Amino acid sequence: MSVGRRRGMSLETKYVELCKGINGLDKIVLREVRGCSAEVYLYGGHVTSWKNEHGEELLFVSSKAIFKPPKTIRGGIPICFPQFSNLGSLEPHGFARARFWTIDNDPPPFPINSSNKAFIDLILKHSEEDVKIWPHRYEFRLRITLGPGGDLMLTSRIRNTNTDGKSFTFTFAYHTYxxxxDISEVRVEGLETLDYLDNLKNRERFTEQGDAIVFESEVDKVYLSTPTKIAILDHERKRTFELRKDGLPDAGE
Incomplete structure (x- = not known):
């Protein structure tokens, strides 16, 4: 079936489709007229596929991924909230990626380009189960948009709904795969001369010395105060991923 929403989204549109995915889990397929597509599972609010106009997959999902709750999906774009990494008291990368999100039929107005017709609004709210392990109430709204040119855009808004007005802190990440x-043929540009925390060395702080980031061994770093634009160059496939971000100062690899 197709999903219709306000702002002129017709029930007859081909841009957004709600269907069943692996193991009967609900997923949304976004399509654009040039042939690019994206797939989003309501379980985890998780993007599991992003294909260009040639049908080439741009995201990695492990062949060992188990699409069966409460197991989290390995690969794609996990939503890490309310903590990233395993530094806090919660399970590693938080619990949002192991919850069922719902389609948000009445979202607040996000900035939107009228040419973007392939998008879906999702929402995750606290449950009593969550409050037992993280004593805060919240609303997490997520818009996933597939642009006419094949660009994939994720926009998040997190609202404090604590009835006592108590503030809370959190960490958050789009943990994209x-x-x-060939990883040895990949380089990352835009992180030169920046400070980073090395998780393989007890989060010790260093300064990047290379002209570009290359991968010769295991890497687990968090770069601090990164620019709004970062490029990932896959020389073997002659493809460049261009990452643009706003409101997320750090970047991990």
Whole structure:
């Protein structure tokens, strides 16, 4: 079936489709007229596929991924909230990626380009189960948009709904897995001269010395105060991923 929403989204549109995915889990398929597509599972609010106009997959999902709650999906774009990494008291990368999100039929107005017709609004609210392990009430709204040119855009808004007015802190990440060919042929540009925390060395702080980031061994770093634009170059496939972000100062690899 197709999903219709306000702002002129017709029930007859081909841009958004709600259907069943692996193991009967609900998923949304976004399509654009040039042939690019994206797939989003309501379980985890999780993007599991992003294909260009040639049908080439741009995200990596593990062949060992188990699409069966409460197991989290390995790969794609996990939503890490209310904590990233395993530094807090919660399960690693938080619980949002192991919850069922719902389609938000009445979202607040996000900035939107009228040419973007392939998008879906999702929402996750606290449950009593969540409050037992993280004593805060919240609303997490997520818009996933597939642009006419094939760009994939994720926009998040997190609202404090604590009835006592108590504030809370959280960490958050789009933990994206890109599909590349040979990791030794990949380089990252835009992180030169920046400070980073090395998780393989007890989060010790260093300054990046290379002209570009290359991968010769295991890497687990968090770069601090990164620019709004970062490029991932896959030389073997002659493809460049261009990441643009706003409101997320750090970047991990």
């Amino acid at each position: 890109f599909h590349v060919t």
